Amino acid sequence: MPELPEVEVTRRSFADRIVGARVVSLRLGAPLRWPLGCAPESLVGRCAGLVTRRGKYLWLPLSDASASSQHPGGGLLLHLGMSGSLAFTQGDTAPPAGRHDHFDLQTTQGLLRLTDPRRFGAVVWSPGLDAAPASTLLARLGAEPFDAALTPAHFHAALRARRTAVKTALLAGDIVVGAGNIYACEALFEAAIDPRTRCDRLSRPRSERLLAALRATLSRALEAGGSTLRDFRDAHGAAGAYQSVARVYGRAGLACTRCTGTVRRIVQGQRSTFFCPGCQKR
DNA sequence: CATAGCTCCTGACCGC
DNA sequence: TGCGGTCAGGAGCTAT
Numbered sequence: 001m002p003e004l005p006e007v008e009v010t011r012r013s014f015a016d017r018i019v020g021a022r023v024v025s026l027r028l029g030a031p032l033r034w035p036l037g038c039a040p041e042s043l044v045g046r047c048a049g050l051v052t053r054r055g056k057y058l059w060l061p062l063s064d065a066s067a068s069s070q071h072p073g074g075g076l077l078l079h080l081g082m083s084g085s086l087a088f089t090q091g092d093t094a095p096p097a098g099r100h101d102h103f104d105l106q107t108t109q110g111l112l113r114l115t116d117p118r119r120f121g122a123v124v125w126s127p128g129l130d131a132a133p134a135s136t137l138l139a140r141l142g143a144e145p146f147d148a149a150l151t152p153a154h155f156h157a158a159l160r161a162r163r164t165a166v167k168t169a170l171l172a173g174d175i176v177v178g179a180g181n182i183y184a185c186e187a188l189f190e191a192a193i194d195p196r197t198r199c200d201r202l203s204r205p206r207s208e209r210l211l212a213a214l215r216a217t218l219s220r221a222l223e224a225g226g227s228t229l230r231d232f233r234d235a236h237g238a239a240g241a242y243q244s245v246a247r248v249y250g251r252a253g254l255a256c257t258r259c260t261g262t263v264r265r266i267v268q269g270q271r272s273t274f275f276c277p278g279c280q281k282r
Numbered sequence: 283c284a285t286a287g288c289t290c291c292t293g294a295c296c297g298c
Numbered sequence: 299t300g301c302g303g304t305c306a307g308g309a310g311c312t313a314t
Contacts, residue, residue, distance in 0.1 A: 003307070033290075082308055118291045120308060164285070180307055270287070
């Protein structure tokens with residue numbers, strides 16, 4: 001579920017409400033992908049800074065002004081995995097923790113709660129963004145899709161060095177981050193490129209078209225508030241609307257919206273790929 | 283080294 | 299209605 005647009009929508013929905021808040025208490029539910037990596041009590045009293053995003057990770061800075069602190073910087077690296085969502089509830093209205101609520105951060109300004117049925121998500125303490133474990137987890141990430149430094153020339157050069165299918169490369173996130181299965185399929189459809197095309201066979205104009213299509217797809221999803229294919233909600237609990245405009249994702253067997261063909265489902269790297277063989281060419 | 287496959291976990295859905 | 303099988307949006311880890 002949560003690809004870059006959903007993660008960014010989540011960030012925007014609570015960043016300005018949690019900034020400046022002090023940590024009051026923590027509650028840990030069932031284990032997530034990795035252990036928290038610190039004693040929960042050690043975070044009490046820390047002050048939340050501005051939430052930032054890198055790829056599909058969120059970084060919540062938690063600073064400690066006290067002189068005794070070993071890590072005055074530090075913060076929590078958050079990931080929503082496949083089924084996670086964050087809610088930030090102000091006041092005393094926070095519902096009691098449910099079966100899938102696995103992390104609560106009670107602050108002076110509200111409760112930040114991670115709900116994650118599949119528990120592929122993560123909340124990890126790191127003494128800094130440039131220190132392990134955060135730096136290790138972020139080390140392999142490719143360029144941010146909207147970074148101006150990611151030029152068509154750079155993108156094409158990165159693709160030329162690979163032999164995998166272009167869909168697989170988009171998903172891997174080590175050239176450019178942000179696309180998950182839905183947006184990778186949608187961007188390839190928009191660029192009219194067959195998802196099985198080898199990266200090193202993509203011409204410069206076609207790779208440029210793909211980069212533009214990826215950016216357009218992610219921007220539109222962001223504007224729509226993200227996709228809600230199953231259960232995505234932002235930190236206010238609002239659902240997204242983008243799934244209603246998916247052109248190929250989840251549409252196997254249905255008519256293509258651009259040509260007379262039929263959308264097909266194949267499997268690449270154990271993941272479903274949806275595309276139209278009529279208008280997406282190698 | 284690049285690449286392919288496996289894996290974590292729960293829930294929804296489908297066919298019988 | 300119940301049961302078993304299949305599939306699901308991520309991404310780090312391990313083997314080749």
